Amino acid sequence: MTAPLISFKDFSFQYNSQTEPTLRHLNLDIYPGEKVLIAGPSGSGKSTLGRCLNGLIPQSYPGKLTGQAVINGHDISHSSIFELSMDVGTVLQDPDSQFVGLTVVEDMAFSLENDQQTQPAMQQATAKWAQTLDLNQLLTHRPQELSGGQKQRVSMAGVLIDNSKILLFDEPLASLDPASGKASMALIDQLTHTEDLTVVIIEHRIEDVLQQPIDRLIVMQDGAIVANDRPETILRQSLMAQLGLREPLYLSALKLAGVDLDDCTHLDSLAALTVPNLTTTLQQWTAGVTLNTPTVHADPLLQITDLNFGYSPDKPIIKDLSVTLNRGEMISLVGQNGTGKSTLSNLITGFLTPQSGALTFNGKSLADQSVKERADHIGYILQDPNQMLSKTLIYDEVAAGLTLRGVAADEIEERVLATLKVCGLYEFRHWPISALSFGQKKRVTIAAILVLRPEMIILDEPTAGQDLQHYTEMMNFLTQLNRDQAITIMLITHDMHLMLEYTDRTIVLGGGNILMDAAPADVLTNETIIDQASLAKTSLYTLAEQHQLNPTEFVAKFVQAEREAR
Amino acid sequence: MNNQLLIGYDDRHTFLNRLSGSTKLLCFVGLSIIGMMTYDTRYLIGIMIFSLIVFHFSKIKYRDVKFVVNVIIGFSVLNLVMVYVFAPHYGVSIYGTEHLLLGSANHYFNLTTEQLFYEFNLLLKYTFAVPLALIFLMTTNPSEFAASLNKIGISYRVSYSVAIALRYIPDVQNDYRTISLAQQARGFEMSKKANFMTRIRGGVQILLPLIFSSLDRIEVISQAMELRRFGKGKKRTWYMAQKFQRNDYLALAIVALLIIIGIALFKVNGGRFWNPFKI
Numbered sequence: 001m002t003a004p005l006i007s008f009k010d011f012s013f014q015y016n017s018q019t020e021p022t023l024r025h026l027n028l029d030i031y032p033g034e035k036v037l038i039a040g041p042s043g044s045g046k047s048t049l050g051r052c053l054n055g056l057i058p059q060s061y062p063g064k065l066t067g068q069a070v071i072n073g074h075d076i077s078h079s080s081i082f083e084l085s086m087d088v089g090t091v092l093q094d095p096d097s098q099f100v101g102l103t104v105v106e107d108m109a110f111s112l113e114n115d116q117q118t119q120p121a122m123q124q125a126t127a128k129w130a131q132t133l134d135l136n137q138l139l140t141h142r143p144q145e146l147s148g149g150q151k152q153r154v155s156m157a158g159v160l161i162d163n164s165k166i167l168l169f170d171e172p173l174a175s176l177d178p179a180s181g182k183a184s185m186a187l188i189d190q191l192t193h194t195e196d197l198t199v200v201i202i203e204h205r206i207e208d209v210l211q212q213p214i215d216r217l218i219v220m221q222d223g224a225i226v227a228n229d230r231p232e233t234i235l236r237q238s239l240m241a242q243l244g245l246r247e248p249l250y251l252s253a254l255k256l257a258g259v260d261l262d263d264c265t266h267l268d269s270l271a272a273l274t275v276p277n278l279t280t281t282l283q284q285w286t287a288g289v290t291l292n293t294p295t296v297h298a299d300p301l302l303q304i305t306d307l308n309f310g311y312s313p314d315k316p317i318i319k320d321l322s323v324t325l326n327r328g329e330m331i332s333l334v335g336q337n338g339t340g341k342s343t344l345s346n347l348i349t350g351f352l353t354p355q356s357g358a359l360t361f362n363g364k365s366l367a368d369q370s371v372k373e374r375a376d377h378i379g380y381i382l383q384d385p386n387q388m389l390s391k392t393l394i395y396d397e398v399a400a401g402l403t404l405r406g407v408a409a410d411e412i413e414e415r416v417l418a419t420l421k422v423c424g425l426y427e428f429r430h431w432p433i434s435a436l437s438f439g440q441k442k443r444v445t446i447a448a449i450l451v452l453r454p455e456m457i458i459l460d461e462p463t464a465g466q467d468l469q470h471y472t473e474m475m476n477f478l479t480q481l482n483r484d485q486a487i488t489i490m491l492i493t494h495d496m497h498l499m500l501e502y503t504d505r506t507i508v509l510g511g512g513n514i515l516m517d518a519a520p521a522d523v524l525t526n527e528t529i530i531d532q533a534s535l536a537k538t539s540l541y542t543l544a545e546q547h548q549l550n551p552t553e554f555v556a557k558f559v560q561a562e563r564e565a566r
Numbered sequence: 567m568n569n570q571l572l573i574g575y576d577d578r579h580t581f582l583n584r585l586s587g588s589t590k591l592l593c594f595v596g597l598s599i600i601g602m603m604t605y606d607t608r609y610l611i612g613i614m615i616f617s618l619i620v621f622h623f624s625k626i627k628y629r630d631v632k633f634v635v636n637v638i639i640g641f642s643v644l645n646l647v648m649v650y651v652f653a654p655h656y657g658v659s660i661y662g663t664e665h666l667l668l669g670s671a672n673h674y675f676n677l678t679t680e681q682l683f684y685e686f687n688l689l690l691k692y693t694f695a696v697p698l699a700l701i702f703l704m705t706t707n708p709s710e711f712a713a714s715l716n717k718i719g720i721s722y723r724v725s726y727s728v729a730i731a732l733r734y735i736p737d738v739q740n741d742y743r744t745i746s747l748a749q750q751a752r753g754f755e756m757s758k759k760a761n762f763m764t765r766i767r768g769g770v771q772i773l774l775p776l777i778f779s780s781l782d783r784i785e786v787i788s789q790a791m792e793l794r795r796f797g798k799g800k801k802r803t804w805y806m807a808q809k810f811q812r813n814d815y816l817a818l819a820i821v822a823l824l825i826i827i828g829i830a831l832f833k834v835n836g837g838r839f840w841n842p843f844k845i
Contacts, residue, residue, distance in 0.1 A: 054793055082798040090793050097783055098790035101805075102709045102733055109805040111794035116803050126805075144737075158794065351747045375751035386779050387741065388748045390771045404753035448752065 004029035005166065005198050006053065011067035013048065013057060022048045024223040025067070030216075032165070035192050035199045037209050037231070040220035041244035041467035042437070049220065050170050050202050052076060055084035072166070085111070089159030093171040095151035099143040104135060107143055108157045129157040132194075133187075148337045149180035153187070160195065167191075169201045173208050174464065177337050177494050178536035185212045204467055206231075206240070207248035207539065210268055219243050231268035236261050246468045246497070249558075250539035254278075256561050257285035270539050270546075279547040286549055289557040294504065294519070297326035301456060301488050302348065302378075307357030309340075309347055317343050318354070319512035327455070328486045330479070332499035332520065335509035336534040341492045344509065345458045349380045362455070376405075379449030383460040385441040388448070394420070394436075395429045398447045405452075415451055423447040423477070439470040443477075450481070456488040457481075463498055475502050476566075496524060496538055500559055508533045521556040575708055578625045585817055586808035587706045587714030593821040594702040595718075598695050600828040605660075605687050606840040609831050613824060614694035621697035626704050635696065642692045646685050657681035663843040680843060708732060713804035722802050730787065738780060745775045 008028040014021035023045045030036055040046045051057040058065050059081045069076045072087040092098045101107030108129060109122045117125075130136045133153045138146060143154050152172065159167065169188070173181040189212035192199050203209050206217070210231060217234050219227035221243055227234050234240070238261065240247035250270050254261070259275055266272035275281075302325040310316035317340045325331060333341050346352040348359065350371040359366040361377055382388055391397040398419060402412045420426045423443050428436070433444060442462070449457060462478070463471045479502060481487050493499060499506050499520045506523045508516040516522075516529045523529055525541050544554040577583055582590070601613055628635075649656070657680030658664045669676030706714065712729035716722045746768075754768040791797075832838060 056789060056793070060789060060792065081792050082795045085793050085795050092786065092790055092793075094786065097786040100730070100787065100791055100794070100796075102729070106709055106805050110791075110796070113802050113805055114795040114798050116799055116801055118803065119805065119807070122803070122805050162794075346747075349747075349751060351751075371747060371750040372753055375753065380748075380751060382744065382748055384779070386782065387745050387775055388752075390749060390774050401752045452753075 002031055005032045005072055006030040006200075007068075007070045008052075009068040011052075011065075011069045013052065013063055013065050015048075015061060015063040018063075021064075022223050023052070026225055028218065028225060028228065030198060030200065032198055033192075033196065034215045035189070035213070036201070036216045036218060037206070037214045038200060038202045038218045038220065039204050039206055039245055041204070041469060042439070043222075044220040044244075045223040046202050046220050047170065048223075050090075050168055050200075053084075053166070053168050053200060054088045054090040055079060055081040085164070086162060087164055088166040088168050089162055089164040090168045091152070091155045091159060091170065091172060093174050095148075095155045095175065096144065098155060099151075102142065103140050104143055104146075104154050105130070105139040107154055108135075108161055110158060111162055125161050126157075129161050132191075133157045133160075147180070148176045149183055152176065152180075152184055156187075156191075160191070165196070166198045166200065169199070169203070171203055172201060173203055173205050177534045178208075178496055179531075179534035180337075181208055182211060182536050185209060189213065204245060206245060210248060213269065219245065232266065235267045236264070241468075244467055244469045248539055249497070250543045252562065253282075253540055253543060253558050256558065257281050270542055282543075282547045282549060282554075286554055286557055289561060291553075291556055291560060297328045299327040300324050301327040301362060303358075303360040304348075305358045305360075307344075307347060307359070308355045309343060309352060309357075310355065313355075316512050318347065321357070321513055323507065323514060323517065325456070325488060325490065327488055328482065329488050329505055330482045330503045331488075331490045332503040332506045333490055333492045333509065334494070334499060334506060334523075334533060334535065335515075339509050339533075340512060341509055342460065345380060345460065345490075345492065348374075348458065349378055350374045351380075375401075375454075376452060377455050379452065379454035379457045381442075381445050381449055381457065381459045381462070383464060385438070385445045388445045389433055389441060392432055392434070394425060394431055394433055394444055397433060397444055398425075398451050401448060401452050419447050419451040422481075423450065424473075439466045439474065442466075443474070446477075454487070456490070458490045458492070460492045461494070462491055463493070463495060478502070496535060500524060500538070500555070501562060508535075519556070521552055521559060525551040525555055575704060575706065577707075578705065580623060580625050580705070581813060582620070582624045582701060582705045584811075584813065585705075586810060586814050587710035588717040588808075589810065589814040589817050590702045590706055591714045591718055593817055594698050596821050596825055597698060600825045601691055601694055603838060604828050604831065605684075605838050606828070606831045606835060607683075607687055607690065607842075608840065609828055610687060610690040610694060613828075614690055616824070617694045617697045617701075621701060624701050624705055626700060631700055631704070634700070638692070638696055642689065645692075646688060649685060649688065650681065654681060657684035660684060660839055661841050661843045665843070683842070707806065709806040710804075710808065713807040716802075716804070717807070723797065726796070734780075734783065737783070738776070741779050742772065742776055745772045745779075 006029070008026045011023060011026040012021050013023040026049070038046050038049060048057065051061060052069055053071060055076060057063065058077060065077055071084060074083060074087065076084065099107050100110050105126050108126045112122045112125060130139060133156060135153060135157060138150060143151060146154065172184060176184060185208065188199060191197055201209055214231050217227065217229065217231040218225055219234065219239070226243060227239055235247065235251060238247070251267070254264070254275070259278065259281055261267065264273060264275045266274060304324070305322050307318050307321040308316060309318040333344070335341055343352065347354050350366070350369065366374055389397055391400060395416060399412050399416045402415060417426065420429050423446060425443060425447055428440070433441065436444065463474060466474065475498070478489055482489050491498065491503060503520055506518060506520045507514055508523055508529055510533050515532055516526065524535065524538055529535070530537055540555050540558055541551045544551040597613060601610065604610065654675055658678055661680045663680060664671065665679040667677045667679060667682070708729065711732070712725040715725035715728065749768065749771050754771055831840070835841070
């Protein structure tokens with residue numbers, strides 16, 4: 001039996017700034033050649049575990065460390081980050097923020113420069129990895145100009161160039177569109193074999209990672225490992241939901257149809273999944289569900305006609321775009337990275353001015369309204385809450401918009417407190433914003449917009465970086481706003497779960513115009529659109545196809561059943 | 567979006583582009599120092615013509631640098647005026663003679679040939695250095711910038727932080743824009759409609775989130791750099807560094823010669839000043 005490459009023995013770690021240990025008594029062995037997925041809700045300690053693997057703990061994040069952690073023969077408490085970086089290559093979550101070089105090739109060579117290698121040696125190494133990762137055409141580009149998938153390949157090249165045998169990915173899917181995410185997972189799998197790597201992936205989007213085989217799934221909760229086994233075994237036990245993780249969609253579908261998971265084999269891979277009589281079971285289930293007639297929203301709120309925009313005339317970003325959003329709708333806006341989703345919302349909110357075209361809100365033209373005036377009706381919530389928060393206390397932050405609009409003091413208090421209650425922030429009202437988690441901050445920004453009583457809210461990636469529990473809370477909250485206060489909500493997202501399960505209408509942007517405008521189930525079962533807009537087939541679609549069901553009908557019925565169960 | 571900095575590098579395919587960054591930096595620094603020290607008008611005119619000729623060969627278009635040049639001219643004129651306002655007799659005290667052009671000798675504000683001549687020397691100093699600085703900035707690949715700083719003896723950590731700061735300028739500008747608009751949407755009137763004080767206060771509102779988001783960036787980038795062993799050794803190599811070639815040695819030799827002439831003139835003139843009044 002081979003010795004483990006990574007070995008944690010009764011390992012605990014407590015940050016100096018925290019009163020409780022973040023990791024408790026971990027015992028974990030990872031063997032050479034394994035591909036391991038570490039999953040867990042926010043605050044479960046999975047990122048901390050990642051930092052122990054690459055040496056940021058205890059070097060950059062000092063703290064109290066007990067037990068033993070050995071990586072490729074190096075005890076982490078006695079090794080420098082530099083030593084460990086020869087064993088473990090780390091690809092951080094946000095590729096944009098980790099590029100050091102001004103061009104792709106320099107970024108690839110960065111660690112070799114630090115090792116004081118000669119120029120010919122560096123040229124040879126960069127040429128080799130540019131070939132392997134298909135970056136030859138991009139070497140002289142600025143990394144910032146690349147697409148999400150290309151950026152990730154550059155980051156990977158920058159660490160693979162060290163020939164380290166362990167590769168650590170911190171949420172590799174977070175900033176990729178579904179199609180690039182899929183490609184990225186396939187590439188990682190391929191490299192695992194060709195380069196003889198041991199791969200550790202930290203990610204909470206389990207279904208997307210499981211598109212490629214994973215040897216072991218490690219689930220963390222409250223700083224401890226609560227499951228450590230083959231993915232199939234863990235999936236079979238239906239532990240996911242209890243542990244605050246989302247189980248793959250096809251699995252939920254199997255359960256809905258009443259399939260006993262004990263009868264199934266290859267639960268972790270849809271392609272290999274075998275269940276006795278599955279076709280019949282699914283067909284019976286589908287026949288047994290009748291689709292409700294969808295609620296019709298026919299009161300136009302925002303009308304966009306022939307909108308045109310581009311930074312330079314020869315490269316239009318939005319081209320003759322026309323669409324009508326109705327009051328009370330819950331809409332998802334999807335499309336490839338850089339296809340103009342954010343540009344469209346910036347045009348609606350007045351952050352950008354269109355070259356031509358008309359925007360009418362509630363029958364009134366928006367053209368002569370300033371950013372501030374539009375904001376009275378249309379709230380825009382940026383992806384990064386840190387870009388919106390400017391006060392130190394939550395109460396002040398939420399009150400800011402009203403104060404600036406000259407609302408009377410007692411009315412401000414009443415409205416702020418009411419909004420804080422709706423957003424579940426009432427208990428925190430005297431807290432400093434800096435003490436909040438990312439998800440809570442996001443909620444403060446929503447509260448700060450909501451207090452202005454907008455008729456429409458646009459949210460950019462509302463659930464990014466949030467685990468299932470916070471995700472569900474956030475989305476239930478938005479659904480409630482949409483239903484009870486008839487606020488029109490438009491979500492810009494890459495998350496196909498989100499569009500499928502929470503929105504009624506999906507607008508697919510591509511090439512400056514609308515590629516498709518239909519129910520989410522129709523969009524996600526249209527192969528041409530999936531391809532054009534860099535979406536990906538969901539496992540539901542594949543499942544339906546495998547068993548001779550009408551995919552659109554099956555997906556729609558599944559979504560309906562899920563919503564009813566919620 | 568316009569991601570170009572105020573002054574932008576572009577490969578203009580001239581011999582100046584092919585010189586190594588270190589050569590250009592050394593030449594620029596060397597000539598600037600000697601030019602700032604000497605007040606020999608003949609010499610200053612000489613290197614000014616030299617720098618203008620080189621500037622012509624660099625193929626830098628005037629419209630690319632119009633803004634920067636105008637700013638520099640503005641400041642130079644202001645500077646010359648201020649020199650006159652604060653020391654209208656400085657020329658007289660340097661050159662030892664007094665040739666009155668305007669006013670009388672007892673007045674504070676009079677005009678002498680000596681003062682004009684002295685300020686003319688100052689003007690020459692500004693004009694010769696500006697084209698050289700522009701040449702250095704606009705023909706040196708930003709990637710080579712850090713490498714050349716490092717080569718002339720500045721520690722690579724400092725060199726790299728300069729390079730990184732340059733690289734982050736567009737990102738921070740974008741952040742600023744987004745934050746500013748988000749604040750406007752909340753109700754801070756930042757457009758020209760609002761009065762000056764309101765806009766200043768609005769600016770402060772943007773500063774806080776901008777600082778926080780920049781601090782986040784710094785934390786991530788420094789981790790990313792550490793994870794790729796930045797700071798491990800006393801030295802590092804540079805992928806983009808250029809080896810010295812014949813032209814580099816040639817350029818350095820020419821500049822060295824110019825500097826030696828400058829120093830020799832100190833001896834000839836018996837000091838930093840060339841005095842045409844003393845006959």
